[in-house]
Amino acid sequence: MNWYTEQWSTECKFSIKYDEKLYSEKTPFQQIDFYKGKEFGTFFTLDGLMMVNEKDEFIYHDMIVHPAFATNPNIKKVLIIGGGDGGTAREVLRYSSVEEVIMAEIDERVFRLCQQYLPITAETxxxxxxxxxxxxxxxNFVKNASDASxxxxxxxxxxxxxxxxxxxTTAFYEECYRVLNKDGILINQHESPYFAEYAQNMKKAHKKIKDIFPITHVYQYHMPTYPSGHWLFGFASKSYDPIKDIDINKWESFGLKTKYYNTSLHIGAFSLPTYVKEGLDAD
Ligand code: AAT
Structure with missing residues (x-):
């Protein structure tokens, strides 16, 4: 029997049974492994950590993209950093109002292998x-990008x-602030509140972003295959507030069918459990 096992903390592991190991490669940046099993379909890991699988990718990709568009439905120019599997770009490109999307991914092999093994995210x-x-x-990309672009x-x-x-890093968040226009929104992969190591990352990221952006929030979603299943994104912006400014009618008028995101969940996602709020603000 083949089990993919991931260390979620020093005292906790998570395993997925797989039928086949599809591919393995060490690139100059990271170790990439693709597996196929019955519960989560095809999935890939980077340096031994789950990135994307066919079964729950819709949760992550709905939640990284749609809250920003429901807050500012006039988004036209989008920069994706990372996202090599293509799932984030796929969701952004569903908005016909979007004019330009740039994706800066460090490892071309992630994208090429996802084109081959994970067409659900990379194909289109x-x-x-x-x-x-x-x-x-x-x-490097943001350092060289123009102001307010x-x-x-x-x-x-x-x-x-x-x-x-x-x-x-603070240097990265500062560059993001500079390259965003006056209504700009930054969404970032914000780690998890539950296991200590991830909670430390969450807290550090939030503190840095709060020092730079006037409006900052953190929102949650349920991601079964990421450590603890409780995961977060950060919402930082120069003018839009995701709760006060949500434009429900405009977002509904796009007519997008989504499997996880909806506008009621949008508002609820920003209501965090007490221990998470405390973990974000504690020094
Ligand atoms: N769509 C969900 C998948 C990911 S993968 C994250 C991507 O970020 C990878 O393809 C990786 O190569 C890319 N990446 C890492 N560092 C950089 C960098 N410095 N510049 C550009 N791209 C980078 C996210 C999974 C989240 C997992 C949480 N546990």
Missing amino acids: VEQDSRMTLLFDDGL FDLILVDSTDPISVGEGLF
Whole structure:
């Protein structure tokens, strides 16, 4: 019997049975492994951590994209940092009002292998004429980008270890602030409140973002295959508030069918459990 096992904390492991190991490669950036099993379908890991699987990817990709568009339905220029599987770009490109999407992913192999093994996320992205794919470090990309050139930045990154580390720094968040326009929104992969190591990352990221952006929130969603199943995104912005400014009618008028996101959940997602609020604010 084959089991993929992931260490969720020093004292806790999570396992998924698989039928087949589809592919394995060590790139200059990270170890990539693809598996196929019955419960979660095809899935891939980077450096031994679950990134995407066919069964629950809709939760993560709905939640990284749609709350920002329901808050500002006029988003036209989008920057995705990371997101090599293509799922985030796929959801952004569903808005016909979006004019331009740039994706800066450090590891081209992630995208190419997802085109081959995970078409559910990667298949449609490259052929869309609004899409520019760049294989570059996200921090490097924002450093060289012009002021006020994006309405939305989506940071779809790995955890702050190895290549993902630069995407959790003050220098990176400052560059994001600079390249966002006056109504700009930043959404970032914000780790998890439950296990200590992830909760530390969550707290540090929030403190840095709060020092830079005037409006900052953290919102939650249920991600069965990420450690503890309780995961977060950060919402930071220069002018829009995701709760006060949500434009329910406009978002509904887009007519997008979503499997996780809806506008009632949008508001609820920003209501955090007490221990999470305390974990974010504690020094
Ligand atoms: N869509 C959900 C999948 C991911 S994968 C995150 C991507 O970030 C990977 O493809 C990785 O190569 C890319 N990445 C990491 N560091 C950088 C960087 N510095 N610049 C650009 N891209 C980068 C997210 C999973 C979240 C898992 C949470 N446990």
